[in-house]
Structure formats: structure tokens, C-alpha cells
Amino acid sequence: MEDKLSVSSKLAYQNKRLKTLLNKYKQSHHLQNALIQLSEQASTVAELTLLYPAIHDILQKYVPSKSFYVVLLNQYSQSLELSYFSDEKDGIAVALNQSNSFDEGATGYVFKQGKTTCFTKQQMQNAAAEGLFKALGTPAEHWVGVPVYQEHNIIGVLAAQSYDTKQGYSSQQIQLLEFMSLYLATAIERVKKRELLESEVKIRTRALTQSNDALNLEIEQRKRALQRQQILFKISEIATQAKNLDDAYFKIHEIIKTITYAENLYIALYDKESGWISFPYCVDEFKENTQPRRFAKGYSELVISTEETQLIHPCRAKELIESGVVQRAKPVQKEQMATSWLGAPLKTAQGVIGLIVCQAYDNKHIFSRDDCELITFVSHQIAAVLQTKLTNQAIAKSHQELEFRVNEKTKELRQTNLHLQMQIDERKKIEQQLYHDAHHDSLTSLPNRSLFLTQLEKTLQHYQRFPEHNFAVLFIDLDKFKDINDQLGHHAGDQFLINVSELFAQCIREHDLLARLGGDEFVILLTHLTEPQQAEDVANRIIDLMKKPFFLKGESLQSGASIGITYSKKSYTHTDEIIRDADAAMYHAKNSGKNRYELFHPLLTQSIPAQALKAQHHLDILPMSFRSSEIITLDEQHQSESLFEAFGEHPILGFTSFDILKKFASDKEQHLEIELQLLQRAYAQAITANVTMALVPCSGLLLEEHEFVLFTDTLNKQQGHSQLCLLFDEQEIRHASATQIENLKKLSQLGYSIGLNNFAKDRCELNLLTDINFDYLLLSSTFSKRVLQQESYDFQLQGVLAITKLKAMKVIAKGPSILNFRALLDKHGLAFFVGKQHALVCSELPEIQATQSL
Known part of the structure; x- marks a missing residue:
């Protein structure tokens, strides 16, 4: 029995010894791998800023070092300065703000002692309380600092810390940090030499390239001269190739696009006698056109008055406004304010006739002095071309006026004038559009009062000839519309009217007529009725739709419709009578509780004598x-x-x-x-x-x-x-x-x-x-x-x-x-x-x- 125990003890001893040797070999293997990787990084990285993250990556494989930093001694100020910093809790800003205090903290303590030091959180607080150093940053659960030596002189400190109470530093891990610190100084020196070598190579390369700059500059200047010559040729061609002034403006714009940013460009003409500035050509992402204005104190006027090209950025714009040189007639929205503005005068022998302007919004382009020089260069040629075209246009206009007077006296020639016929056709289109605008509501696009009364008059005349063709008129007034306007504003009220008009249109047939009289009043003319119930069905559909809530600006609104209905009858002789009766029925519906319809009945007008009612217009009985x-x-x-x-x-x-x-x-x-x-x-x-x-x-x-x-x-x-x-x-x-x-x-x-x-x-x-x-x-x-x-x-x-x-x-x-x-x-x-x-x-x-x- 004792022999068995002796054998067991020997085996346990041998196992323990083997584990110790295994851990030792494993530590040696880790140390060897870490040093090999450090040597590889020192041989490959191009600069120190890349070396420290590489060291950090190596350490994280073997040591709990998510929070890791390197502090080196500045040879000139003799103070510790941060070279690399990575921390789980404290950002880089914290470390940089405390860069002048490393001498006073635990890092400085390790530097002064010149030996590896390891602290727990409690030990760190005790040491700080004893006055050995100051506690800086967020307290760590485990902290270790290792001095970095170069030959026999200490040049810095390598530190790692952990915020996890269970994740401390073993003696093998501390030993690994110490070996890393021994090779760190050598790695830093190797990278610095490589940086110096690359810097010398760059200096020599720069010296070689500078000799080519002069040649390249000369080539560039010749290219620029050739480009300007080509631009001048293209501008000169406009005088003969452009069909009219509008075409000339367009071609000028296309040329300017080839030399600078010109997505937003306008050409202005200045009449010195009248003192007005007109804008015959304007391409802008915020404005379709610009209206003429009197000479005032704007950017354009500054170019005209100084006769010089003006380059305006936000800072200069502020100075011009504050000094009173430039005044705005009304405030400009921030997104519509140019962030870069370039304007060049159009000068001829007669003086400044206008200007050409390029502008950019939202910092899409910043005009430079080169842009200023280019646009100044081409503006003189553009001015000459425009002056020629304007003169030709004036002559052409004079000829047109003479031709027009001749055509007035010679009516036979007018019949064969195709150009005039085109004008007549265009005028007809305009008249048709004007007629449409005059007979339709601008908000809802429904027929208006005028068109409705015209159609009602035709329907009444047709009914008088064919009494079997019955019709009905529905007078609709919206309930609570004023409350909607007061609560949500005028724009919401307009949108509500548009929505309501679309709903009403769904309740009638194609040949029926829906119109808006004004405000919140609508009328419907129903024709070809076979029975009166059809009008009531339309009214019921409208009332049912209006009972449903409307959603505007995120709010639920409840409205309604009070409807008055009158049917065709032989006693009607005028449309005013029909509107009057439908209106009276509507008011009866509104006074009876709203959101309902009422049929017209003669009792609604019994307070007016029949003879007087027939003789008077309904507007004459309003005391x-x-x-x-x-x-x-x-x-x-x-x-x-x-x-x-x-x-x-x-x-x-x-x-x-x-x-x-x-x-x-x-x-x-x-x-x-x-x-x-x-x-x-x-x-x-x-x-x-x-x-x-x-x-x-x-x-x-x-x-x-x-x-x-x-x-x-x-x-x-x-x-x-x-x-x-x-x-x-x-x-x-x-x-x-x-x-x-x-x-x-x-x-x-x-x-x-x-x-x-x-x-x-x-x-x-x-x-x-x-x-x-x-x-x-x-x-x-x-x-x-x-x-x-x-x-x-x-x-x-x-x-x-x-x-x-x-x-x-x-x-x-x-x-x-x-x-x-x-x-x-x-x-x-x-x-x-x-x-x-x-x-x-x-x-x-x-x-x-x-x-x-x-």
C-alpha cells in the first residue's frame, strides 16, 4: 500500500513539473513570437504613427491591454509627452488635455523610479494619498508601467491598464511587457531612420520635379493662351451665327460653361437714360426669370458703377451690406443666398451696357481669381457682340414697325403674311386660356360662378323647350370651415377646399356640373334627371363623405355639408330665382342642425308677397x-x-x-x-x-x-x-x-x-x-x-x-x-x-x- 502511495506522489510531482515546464515554454514561445512580430513591424512600417498601433495589436494577443499608451521624453523640454493613447473609457481628448501632467502621475513615478511598477486600484489610491503621485484619468482596476531604455538611459514609459477586476496582470505578462520595452527603443530608432531616409528621397524628388515646373508652367501658359484664343473665336462667331438675341445669350452661356462654373448665370442690360436694369437672360435653380428694376444698390449695380469685375463671397457680402454699399430690398432666404458671386461689366466704346454674372449656391463652387480673370477677359468680346446684336435688333425692330404700318394699309398683303397668322393663332390660344381662367376657380380648378350661371341659363332655356328634361340645383355650404381656417391657417383651409372639391366630383356623373361660387360655397347642376330622388341620392352621398374625418397637418378635422335642393319647374324664368330658392333651402338646412339637406318649399319665401317676389331681384329685398x-x-x-x-x-x-x-x-x-x-x-x-x-x-x-x-x-x-x-x-x-x-x-x-x-x-x-x-x-x-x-x-x-x-x-x-x-x-x-x-x-x-x- 505504501509503495502505491509513493508511486502516486512521484507521478503527481512529475506532472506538476511538466506543467511548469510547459507554461515556461509557452511563455517563451509567446515572447519569441511577440519579438519577431515587433521586429517585422519595425522593418516594414513607414512612420512612428503606424508603429505604435502595430505594437498595441501585438500586445492584445497576449496581455489584457485594450487600454494602452506610450509616453516618451521630449529632449528639448525635458517633459514626458504622449506618443500613443488608446483607452476604453477616457477618450484621446482627455489624454491630450493632460499631456503636461504625465510627470506628476503614475507614469512619471515609473519614469523617475526607473523600474517596472504594478498597481491595483486600491494600491493606486493609497499611493496617491501618500503623495507619491497624482491620480489622473478614470481609475483602473489594474495598472502596470514599464520603463523604456535606450542603452542605459530611460527615454519613456510603456503602460497598460485594465478596468476589469478579474483581469489582472500575471508575472509572465509583465515579463512580456518588459521584453517589449527593451526592443521598443531599437524599433523606434529604426523607424526614425527610415522616415529620415524617405524625407531625403522626397527632397531630392522635389528638386527634380521643380526643374520641370517651369517647363510645365510655360506649356500651361501656352495652352491657356490657345484656349482663350479659341474662346474669342467662338464668341466672334456668335455675331454672325446667332439667329436672334435669345440664341446669342444661350450660346454665350454654353461658352462660359467651358471656362468656369456657370450653372446659374444671368445677363443684365443697363439703360443709363431711364435708369433701369433689365434681365433678358436668366438661368437659375431658384428663379425662372428676374423682373426689371430701377438702378439701386445691389451687386449688379456695384459692377456697373465701378466698371470693374466683382468677386463676392459671404464675408465680403456682409461687409458691403454693413457699410451700406449694398442694400437688399427685402430679406433673402438662406438657401437662396449665393455663397459665391462673380460679375463682370460689359463695356463698349459707349460705356457699360450691362453685366454678365455667374453665381453658386450651397458652396457648390467657390469662384477664384482665375475665374475672375477669365470672365473679365471674355466680357469685353461678349459686350462687342451684344452691342452689335442690340443694334441689329433695334434696326430690325424699326423695320418691323414700318412693315406693320404698311401691312395695316395693305390688307391684301396681311392675308398672305404667315408670321402674322402665327401671331393670330397664338392669340387665339391665349384667349382660350384667358377664357378658361375667367370661368374657373383658381384654387380648385372648378367652374366658377360665371360659367355656372351661363350653363344654368342654357339648361333653363332647354327645359323651357323640352319640359321632360328635368334638372336640379344643389347649393352646398361647408360646416365649420371658419374654425378650420382659424385653427390651422389659410393654407390648410385652401387644401381642405381642394380635397372637398375632389370628393364632390366623385359623387356626380360626367355630364353634371360642379362649381365653386366662392369661399366655402359650392353648387351642383344635375341634368337629365328621370326622377327627383336622384338629386337626393347625390346629396346623401356628399353628406356621408363629409361625415368622415379629414386629416390635415397631422390633425383630424370634422366638417359637414348643409345642402339646399331645388328642382326644375315651369315657374322659373330666371337663373336668379333658382339660385335664390336653392340658397334658401340650404340656409333652412343649416338652421335645422347642419350636415343635412333640405328641399325647397314655397313656404320658405312666404314672408314675401308673390307679386313683389316676382318683380324684385333677390338682392333688392335686403334691408x-x-x-x-x-x-x-x-x-x-x-x-x-x-x-x-x-x-x-x-x-x-x-x-x-x-x-x-x-x-x-x-x-x-x-x-x-x-x-x-x-x-x-x-x-x-x-x-x-x-x-x-x-x-x-x-x-x-x-x-x-x-x-x-x-x-x-x-x-x-x-x-x-x-x-x-x-x-x-x-x-x-x-x-x-x-x-x-x-x-x-x-x-x-x-x-x-x-x-x-x-x-x-x-x-x-x-x-x-x-x-x-x-x-x-x-x-x-x-x-x-x-x-x-x-x-x-x-x-x-x-x-x-x-x-x-x-x-x-x-x-x-x-x-x-x-x-x-x-x-x-x-x-x-x-x-x-x-x-x-x-x-x-x-x-x-x-x-x-x-x-x-x-
């Missing part, structure tokens, strides 16, 4: 009355001003505002007649109420050329017209013609009080306030509400108040519930408020009486 409200102010005296809201009472429609009354006009002449009548009635009622100022809404129609004469004649007939303030809607004035704007200014010059209604409904245009002398400014309910919600709108309001204060305008905030926020709006500078949105008549009343009228 006027007024309802009082007030403007509430928050000044020191707490004064209030009373208001009157103008409305008419229709026998079927009930109470309706000025705008609703004017919608019933079938044509422009009738619209003008009704509006002038309403103006007279409103003024008469204001006189009766003994008010000091009446604010009366007016449309832009009154400012047109012929209508303005009747308008001013009507105003002159009113005694004491200073009691009348004429309110015009901001959106109409914004899109008004030059004649309308001029007539609006004449009203102020003639002594009439004028006001701007619904200001800043969808955008805030301050130029309207500076160009026209308004007495009253009524802010839109949308803008008044958003002033309290968004800071940007408060900034806009302060700009409005600054201008109105200078021009002595009275600013009024309005909206259905604006009085609930009057205290808050007062803090923003607003002191006048009104809770309704109709025609206004103001007079001074005691505070108690004004409050009670609420």
Missing part, C-alpha cells in the same frame, strides 16, 4: 339694420368706445353680414351697386346714431379705375364725410394692382379716413403700413391670439406698434373671445379690443354703458 357693441380700451382713463355691427335681414337667410350680402351679386356691376347702397345705408345709420366715426368694410372693387369714380362721387354726396372710415381687407390690398393702390392713397389725400382690416392673418407685411397712411389698423383674430402663444409674433407686434405710433394709427385687436385676454394683450402694448368681426361704428360712451352692452 339694413345695426347692432351695438364697443371697442374696449385700457388707457389711464379706462375709456370705452361703442361699436355698431352692420348686418342685413334676409326673409329666409336671417341675419347676415356685409360679406354675405355681397356674395349674392351675379356680376361686377351688380356687386358695385349693392356695395354702394350698403355704404350709404351704413353712413345714414351712423348719422342717426350720432357717432363720431363709422368703420365700414369695403372691397377692393371700389378702387378699380372706373368704379373708383362712382365710389368717390357717392362719398362726396355724404355731408361731413369725416365721420366715415373705409375699411379694406389686408389680403385684398396685398394683391391689389398699382391702380388700386394709387386710388387708395388718393382717398387719404382727399381727406377720407381709411383703415386696414384683418392685418397679419397669414403673414405680417410692414411695407403696407409704411407706404399707405391708414388711420385704423384691425389685427386679425389669428394674429391677436398667437401674440400670447409665440414669442416671434410678439416681436412682429412690437414692429407694428412702432410704425403705427410714428404714423398715429389706432391699433385694434379683435376676435370672438379676445376680451378674455385683454389684460394680457395690454402688457404687449395693445389697448383697444373688439369681440366681433363686422362693420364697426365708434362713438364715445361712458364706461358703464359700454360694459352693459356686452
